[in-house]
Every structure is written in C-alpha cells, then in structure tokens.
Amino acid sequence: MDLQAVVQLIGNVGFPIALCLILLQSILVKFNKQMDGLEKRLAQLDKTINMMVRTFETKVSKTILQEEKEKD
Structure with missing residues (x-):
C-alpha cells in the first residue's frame, strides 16, 4: 500500500478505521x-x-513368513 492510498483511505473512512484495515x-x-x-x-x-505404515506391513509380512517356515 503506497502513501497516497493510505492518505486517501484516512480521508475517506477516518484514522481509526484506516489503521484497523x-x-x-x-x-x-x-x-x-x-x-x-x-x-x-x-x-x-x-x-x-x-x-x-509400509515399513511396518513389510516387517509383519516377513515375520509371518518366517513363522510359517518354522512350523513346516
């Protein structure tokens, strides 16, 4: 916002409202x-x-496969 726009805003709506904006x-x-x-x-x-999640699923899958191999 340039200085001229600020001065025009203050002139149009007043200082407190311009400052709030x-x-x-x-x-x-x-x-x-x-x-x-x-x-x-x-x-x-x-x-x-x-x-x-993918890493966890991969580790769980490997663990399940290892348990199945041990059972056989």
Whole structure:
C-alpha cells in the first residue's frame, strides 16, 4: 500500500478505521504464510506416516513368513 492510498483511505473512512484495515491486512498476510507452512508440514507428515505404515506391513509380512517356515 503506497502513501497516497493510505492518505486517501484516512480521508475517506477516518484514522481509526484506516489503521484497523491496515493491521487486518498485515495479520491476514502473516496468517496465510503460516497456513502455507502448515500445509507443507502436513504433507510431509502424511508421507512419513505412509512410509512407516509400509515399513511396518513389510516387517509383519516377513515375520509371518518366517513363522510359517518354522512350523513346516
């Protein structure tokens, strides 16, 4: 937001309302950045959990096969 736009905003709606709008805009920008970061972290967490599940399933399958061989 440039200086001329801020002066025009203050002239149109008054200083307190203009200040609130500027603060709201900055808060929303920070919030959106945080949400983007959380989305990336959740995607990574999802990949990690899927990898752990596959590893667990593989180990369980190998254990079952070994037990079946021991019984025979």
